[in-house]
Amino acid sequence: MKHETPMLDQLETGPWPSFVSDIKQEAANRAKNEKNVDYQIPVDVCDDLLGVLELSFKHGRTHWKHGGIVGVFGYGGGVIGRYCDQPEEFSGVAHFHTMRVAQPAGKFYSTDYLKKICDLWDFRGSGITNMHGSTGDIIFLGTTTKQLEEIFYELTHNLNQDLGGSGSNLRTPADCIGKARCEYACFDTQHMCHTLTHEYQDELHRPAFPYKFKFKFDGCPNCCVASIARADMSFIGTWKDDIRIDQEAVQAYVGGELKPNGNAHAGRDWGAFDINKEVIDLCPTKCMWMDGKELKIDNKECTRCMHCINVMPRALRIGKETGCSILVGAKAPILDGAQMGTMLVPFIKAEEPYDEIKEVIESIWDYWMEEGKNRERLGELMKRQGFQKLLEMTGLKPDPRMVQEPRHNPYIFWKEEEVEGGFERDINEFRKYHQR
Amino acid sequence: MAFISSGYNPDKPMEDRITDIGPRNYEEFYPPVVKANKGKWLYHEILEPGVLVHVAESGDECYTVRAGGARLMSVTHIREICEIADKHCGGYLRFTTRNNIEFMVDDKSKLEPLKKDLESRKFDGGSLKFPVGGTGAGVTNIVHTQGWIHCHTPATDASGPVKATMDVLFDDFQNMRLPAHLRVSLACCLNMCGAVHCSDIAILGYHRKPPMLDHEYLDKMCEIPLAVAACPTAAIRPTKVELPDGKKVNSVAVKNERCMFCGNCYTMCPAMPLADKEGDGIVLMVGGKVSNRISAPKFSKVVVAFIPNEPPRWPTTTDTIQKIVEAYSKGANKYERLGEWAERISWERFFEVCDLEFTHHLIDDFRDPAYYTWRQTSQFKF
Numbered sequence: 024m025k026h027e028t029p030m031l032d033q034l035e036t037g038p039w040p041s042f043v044s045d046i047k048q049e050a051a052n053r054a055k056n057e058k059n060v061d062y063q064i065p066v067d068v069c070d071d072l073l074g075v076l077e078l079s080f081k082h083g084r085t086h087w088k089h090g091g092i093v094g095v096f097g098y099g100g101g102v103i104g105r106y107c108d109q110p111e112e113f114s115g116v117a118h119f120h121t122m123r124v125a126q127p128a129g130k131f132y133s134t135d136y137l138k139k140i141c142d143l144w145d146f147r148g149s150g151i152t153n154m155h156g157s158t159g160d161i162i163f164l165g166t167t168t169k170q171l172e173e174i175f176y177e178l179t180h181n182l183n184q185d186l187g188g189s190g191s192n193l194r195t196p197a198d199c200i201g202k203a204r205c206e207y208a209c210f211d212t213q214h215m216c217h218t219l220t221h222e223y224q225d226e227l228h229r230p231a232f233p234y235k236f237k238f239k240f241d242g243c244p245n246c247c248v249a250s251i252a253r254a255d256m257s258f259i260g261t262w263k264d265d266i267r268i269d270q271e272a273v274q275a276y277v278g279g280e281l282k283p284n285g286n287a288h289a290g291r292d293w294g295a296f297d298i299n300k301e302v303i304d305l306c307p308t309k310c311m312w313m314d315g316k317e318l319k320i321d322n323k324e325c326t327r328c329m330h331c332i333n334v335m336p337r338a339l340r341i342g343k344e345t346g347c348s349i350l351v352g353a354k355a356p357i358l359d360g361a362q363m364g365t366m367l368v369p370f371i372k373a374e375e376p377y378d379e380i381k382e383v384i385e386s387i388w389d390y391w392m393e394e395g396k397n398r399e400r401l402g403e404l405m406k407r408q409g410f411q412k413l414l415e416m417t418g419l420k421p422d423p424r425m426v427q428e429p430r431h432n433p434y435i436f437w438k439e440e441e442v443e444g445g446f447e448r449d450i451n452e453f454r455k456y457h458q459r
Numbered sequence: 460m461a462f463i464s465s466g467y468n469p470d471k472p473m474e475d476r477i478t479d480i481g482p483r484n485y486e487e488f489y490p491p492v493v494k495a496n497k498g499k500w501l502y503h504e505i506l507e508p509g510v511l512v513h514v515a516e517s518g519d520e521c522y523t524v525r526a527g528g529a530r531l532m533s534v535t536h537i538r539e540i541c542e543i544a545d546k547h548c549g550g551y552l553r554f555t556t557r558n559n560i561e562f563m564v565d566d567k568s569k570l571e572p573l574k575k576d577l578e579s580r581k582f583d584g585g586s587l588k589f590p591v592g593g594t595g596a597g598v599t600n601i602v603h604t605q606g607w608i609h610c611h612t613p614a615t616d617a618s619g620p621v622k623a624t625m626d627v628l629f630d631d632f633q634n635m636r637l638p639a640h641l642r643v644s645l646a647c648c649l650n651m652c653g654a655v656h657c658s659d660i661a662i663l664g665y666h667r668k669p670p671m672l673d674h675e676y677l678d679k680m681c682e683i684p685l686a687v688a689a690c691p692t693a694a695i696r697p698t699k700v701e702l703p704d705g706k707k708v709n710s711v712a713v714k715n716e717r718c719m720f721c722g723n724c725y726t727m728c729p730a731m732p733l734a735d736k737e738g739d740g741i742v743l744m745v746g747g748k749v750s751n752r753i754s755a756p757k758f759s760k761v762v763v764a765f766i767p768n769e770p771p772r773w774p775t776t777t778d779t780i781q782k783i784v785e786a787y788s789k790g791a792n793k794y795e796r797l798g799e800w801a802e803r804i805s806w807e808r809f810f811e812v813c814d815l816e817f818t819h820h821l822i823d824d825f826r827d828p829a830y831y832t833w834r835q836t837s838q839f840k841f
């Protein structure tokens with residue numbers, strides 16, 4: 024190896040896959056270059072990446088500088104500029120920009136596609152990736168400024184593949200696996216994610232928003248992509264009608280033939296399955312009971328928390344009248360504290376061509392683009408101007424399902440048109456009956 | 460290393476330009492068994508840790524082997540993943556939201572050879588390339604951010620502490636003994652790319668020293684008004700400073716007591732670095748969740764205000780995490796998430812059973828929401 028890395032070397036042992044060993048193998052492969060690749064960025068980029076990381080381990084500080092403006096022509100995002108603050112010693116990573124490549128919905132891949140991605144990144148970049156970044160994109164980690172347009176050209180011309188979003192625009196939307204392999208999915212997350220991603224390519228590539236905006240699609244309230252915590256707009260599958268019950272299968276769980284929760288608790292002896300203790304008593308709305316050998320659900324009272332279905336997937340299935348809820352405003356703590364998504368649309372059909380959903384999206388964007396301050400997330404704008412304003416701007420009707428509880432104070436900002444007779448009155452008429 | 464053009468012409472960037480084509484269509488990438496049964500799955504079961512079967516109305520079965528991995532991976536590693544998928548899975552695979560790799564086969568007979576193959580592959584340094592696990596009531600892969608490998612504001616590394624933590628929690632990656640699933644996440648600064656603020660256990664990098672001011676260069680390197688505007692707490696103001704040589708320059712002053720150590724100023728102005736070996740380290744937050752199962756989604760709460768960075772293996776951090784996991788494993792009821800357990804037994808009891816010290820740093824004092832985290836009832840536990 025080009026640099027000694029005694030601290031990183033200690034991360035090569037232990038069972039969990041070692042990123043250090045992996046980068047070392049990449050460094051060795053680049054040095055050997057068995058396939059005779061005409062590397063477009065320094066051959067020793069991976070050696071220098073390890074070298075600079077070792078230095079950070081030693082110093083307890085990063086050695087990367089903020090990027091400056093790099094990108095591809097016409098796009099406002101998709102590239103994150105990065106330079107090393109020790110370029111003389113680690114010239115291979117002096118320029119080390121990231122590219123965000125839009126991932127396919129559901130993150131399914133054919134090996135044919137992945138190999139082409141690898142060939143391109145081997146040839147024009149460091150060969151190091153993130154599969155995937157936190158937003159969902161494939162991340163190409165580390166290339167030089169000169170290669171950015173070349174990579175973009177090859178992606179679009181040879182791989183039919185675009186960059187993802189960064190900056191003050193729509194970020195690459197992400198979804199759970201949903202109907203592709205999950206029996207709980209209430210709508211086709213991949214179809215909706217893909218369709219809306221294509222519909223809003225302009226918003227994704229050209230920053231016109233006050234700040235970043237994220238969509239995420241969860242097929243059911245289990246929220247496998249954490250939409251409720253990290254998307255400005257989260258789409259969470261739900262249903263309106265009854266949970267479908269297979270009473271025979273319920274008895275099979277009761278009798279122990281079927282393992283609860285798809286066998287997820289097999290690592291410990293929790294004793295025999297007890298439907299009262301494990302399902303009925305844990306139902307948050309207490310809307311289930313046993314009537315002899317029949318499991319009953321008062322579906323009108325069910326809040327669709329998924330617990331009973333998760334515990335007995337072969338006995339209970341989601342309803343048939345499915346759609347999604349839309350929650351808005353989630354964000355990480357910076358700055359006024361973390362915010363969970365707030366229920367805006369309790370139920371909406373989630374079917375092609377998604378016209379109703381697009382109407383909600385666009386009304387929210389219109390509002391936010393008009394009223395949002397620079398670098399104000401939607402959730403912060405909602406906090407600043409209030410939920411009423413959001414209703415006004417989206418034209419939605421107030422509904423108790425939008426709140427956890429009614430307000431704690433009576434300080435209502437009545438509008439003039441809401442009060443009979445308006446605000447203008449005749450003081451002289453008043454004085455006829457009330458002395459000064 | 461001769462430059463090879465892709466065909467792009469820098470003099471005419473718009474020539475043949477293709478834009479706004481988005482990601483590839485997912486339909487191209489479904490394995491046949493998924494394509495045939497999409498939307499028609501009946502139920503699933505975990506056959507053993509890391510191995511799932513999904514059964515469709517048609518009777519078709521999809522067997523999935525889930526393997527952990529560092530999300531930071533090389534093309535050599537991805538090619539190896541492809542080689543495995545070509546050999547066993549008809550050339551298809553997928554990644555999960557939590558950076559696991561899923562290999563799917565349509566027949567039970569293909570399962571054992573696939574599993575054996577995955578388990579046999581090791582890196583030269585000795586670690587597993589494809590540990591099978593990450594299902595059910597256990598720990599799955601840690602979602603994390605960039606850290607010292609790529610970002611400019613981190614207060615800790617990401618891949619290093621993740622590797623160290625997963626080594627320590629490895630048994631729980633391959634075993635489903637916990638009361639419910641336990642999600643661990645890491646973000647290397649308070650910006651928290653990703654969603655660590657709703658994790659059962661969140662490892663968060665945090666700076667504790669305000670920016671240093673490189674007065675001599677500040678005005679040359681930065682737009683001072685932008686640096687001033689970048690500060691969320693309005694701690695920065697423009698000022699004139701006299702350098703040791705008597706020269707007066709435009710610069711900024713920082714009200715240190717207002718600084719929340721976010722690094723936004725440094726993002727704006729490279730002459731305001733704040734990273735520091737002693738100042739930087741880790742905050743542990745626990746008890747968050749995103750699922751709506753039984754109780755509503757919750758935020759994670761800060762239970763350890765600071766642990767120094769201890770590269771390469773962050774032993775105090777991983778020991779503390781292990782202690783919390785053990786206390787949770789012992790104390791929680793079946794199906795109870797870490798946050799639900801802590802709320803049931805009370806936070807005062809949580810600190811006791813986890814053997815963690817409660818310090819003044821753990822009482823919220825940041826803006827309005829803080830008040831509602833203080834105790835407003837006569838009920839508490841001794």
Ligand code: HEM
Nearest residue numbers: 156157158354355357603604605609610650651652653726
């Ligand atoms: C002022 C605050 C913030 C700053 C200065 C900031 C800065 C950055 C930077 C520089 C990166 C690129 C890291 C790299 O690849 O080198 C990044 C990535 C990212 N940021 Fe932020 N960020 C901020 C707030 C947030 C917030 C609040 C969120 C989430 C709600 C967020 C989500 C993300 C995500 C998901 C990524 C991709 C990270 C990954 O894949 O590891 N950021 N951020």
Ligand code: HEM
Nearest residue numbers: 090091092093099100102103104189190685689723726727
């Ligand atoms: C108020 C000042 C600024 C703040 C608070 C700020 C904050 C951020 C944040 C939060 C990100 C993360 C973006 C993401 O991952 O989506 C980012 C990225 C970035 N910033 Fe800044 N920034 C500021 C000014 C600037 C300036 C003046 C420049 C250039 C001279 C710049 C260049 C970049 C670049 C190149 C990226 C990465 C590319 C991208 O995400 O689009 N920033 N910045």
Ligand code: SF4
Nearest residue numbers: 199205208242243247
């Ligand atoms: S969110 Fe629901 S539908 Fe989507 S993968 Fe998770 S459990 Fe399945």
Ligand code: SF4
Nearest residue numbers: 306325326328329331
């Ligand atoms: S989904 Fe939740 S609320 Fe509805 S019946 Fe089941 S446990 Fe009760």
Ligand code: SF4
Nearest residue numbers: 605610613647648652
């Ligand atoms: S969490 Fe902070 S330090 Fe880490 S990658 Fe994101 S912005 Fe950078």
Ligand code: SF4
Nearest residue numbers: 690718719721722724
């Ligand atoms: S670190 Fe953040 S709070 Fe502190 S001075 Fe800089 S911008 Fe302001």
